[in-house]
Amino acid sequence: MTDEREQGTIRVGVLGAGGRMGAEVCKAVDGAADMKLVATVDQGDALSELTDAGAQVVVDFTTPDVVMDNLRWCVDHGVHAVVGTTGFTEQRLDQVRGWLAGKPGLGVVIAPNFGIGAVLMMQFATRAARYFESVEIIEQHHPRKLDAPSGTATHTARLIAAARAEAGLGPVPDATADEVPGARGADLDGVRVHAVRATGLVAHQEVLFGTTGETLTIRHDSYDRVSFMPGVLLAVRAVRSRPGLTLALDPLLD
Numbered sequence: 136m137t138d139e140r141e142q143g144t145i146r147v148g149v150l151g152a153g154g155r156m157g158a159e160v161c162k163a164v165d166g167a168a169d170m171k172l173v174a175t176v177d178q179g180d181a182l183s184e185l186t187d188a189g190a191q192v193v194v195d196f197t198t199p200d201v202v203m204d205n206l207r208w209c210v211d212h213g214v215h216a217v218v219g220t221t222g223f224t225e226q227r228l229d230q231v232r233g234w235l236a237g238k239p240g241l242g243v244v245i246a247p248n249f250g251i252g253a254v255l256m257m258q259f260a261t262r263a264a265r266y267f268e269s270v271e272i273i274e275q276h277h278p279r280k281l282d283a284p285s286g287t288a289t290h291t292a293r294l295i296a297a298a299r300a301e302a303g304l305g306p307v308p309d310a311t312a313d314e315v316p317g318a319r320g321a322d323l324d325g326v327r328v329h330a331v332r333a334t335g336l337v338a339h340q341e342v343l344f345g346t347t348g349e350t351l352t353i354r355h356d357s358y359d360r361v362s363f364m365p366g367v368l369l370a371v372r373a374v375r376s377r378p379g380l381t382l383a384l385d386p387l388l389d
C-alpha cells in the first residue's frame with residue numbers, strides 16, 4: 136500500500152459498485168494505469184471496507200436516499216469523494232459545504248453529469264439562454280431511473296434561470312389556462328422540464344429555445360455509460376488537489 140502511494144497510484148473505492156454506473160466505474164478504474172481499485176462496496180456492505188482498504192478517493196453512484204449518509208461518512212473519515220449520484224438540492228449542497236468547512240484539505244466533487252458532451256450542452260444552453268424568450272427542457276432516460284426530472288435537467292434549469300434573470304428576462308410566455316396535471320411538465324425555477332422514460336434509452340437531453348421566427352435545439356445523447364468514464368476519471372485525478380466542494384465538471388475542464 137505504501138509503495139503504491141509513494142509511486143502516485145490513486146487508491147480508489149467504489150460505492151454502488153454493483154449498479155449500472157458503479158460496475159462501469161470499477162472497469163474504468165481497473166483500466167487506468169495511475170489508479171488501483173481497492174474496494175467495491177454495495178448495499179449491505181460495511182463502509183469501513185473503504186478505509187480498511189486504504190481508499191484515498193471514493194466514487195459514489197448509489198441512490199439519492201443514501202448518498203448523503205455515504206458522503207458524511209467519507210468526510211468524517213477524511214476520504215476524498217467524487218459523487219455522481221443525483222438528488223443534490225441547494226440545501227444538500229450547503230450541508231456538504233458545512234461538513235467540509237471543518238476539514239481543510241479534503242475535496243468533494245459532485246457532478247450531475249460526467250459526460251463531457253453533456254457538460255458542453257449545459258454550457259451552450261447557458262450561453263444561449265439570454266437570447267430567447269422561450270425555453271423548455273426535454274430529458275429522456277431508461278425506465279429504471281428512480282428520479283425525475285434528472286439531475287442534469289435540474290442543473291440545466293438552474294443555470295438557464297440564472298442566465299435569464301441576469302439578462303432581465305421575464306417569465307417564459309405561456310397562455311395555458313386549462314391543463315391536465317403534468318401536461319406542461321415540471322416547473323423548475325420557471326423553466327418547464329419534461330421527463331421521458333423508455334426502454335432502449337440511456338441518457339439524453341434537449342434544450343429547446345424559441346424566439347420570434349426561430350428556434351434553437353441543443354441536444355446531447357449518451358448511448359453508453361462508458362461516455363461518463365473520462366469525466367469520472369478526470370474528477371478522481373483532480374479531487375485531492377481541490378479542497379472544498381467542486382460543483383459540476385466545468386472547473387476541471389477549464
Ligand SMILES: NC(=O)C1=CN([C@@H]2O[C@H](COP(=O)(O)OP(=O)(O)OC[C@H]3O[C@@H](n4cnc5c(N)ncnc54)[C@H](O)[C@@H]3O)[C@@H](O)[C@H]2O)C=CC1
Nearest residue numbers: 151153154155156177178196197201219220221247248249
Ligand atoms: N453524474 C452522472 O454522470 C451520472 C449519474 N447517474 C446517477 O447515479 C446514480 C446511480 O445510477 P445507476 O448506476 O443507474 O443506478 P443503479 O440502481 O444501477 O445502481 C445503484 C447501486 O447503488 C447500490 N446501493 C444502494 N444503496 C447503497 C448503499 N447504502 N451503499 C452502497 N451501495 C448502495 C445499489 O444496490 C445499486 O447497486 C443515480 O442517481 C443516477 O441518476 C447515473 C449516470 C451518470
Ligand SMILES: O=C(O)C1=N[C@H](C(=O)O)C[C@H](O)C1
Nearest residue numbers: 221247248280285286287338
Ligand atoms: O440515471 C441516469 O442514468 C443518469 N443520471 C444522471 C441524471 O439524473 O442527470 C446523469 C445522466 O443523465 C444519466
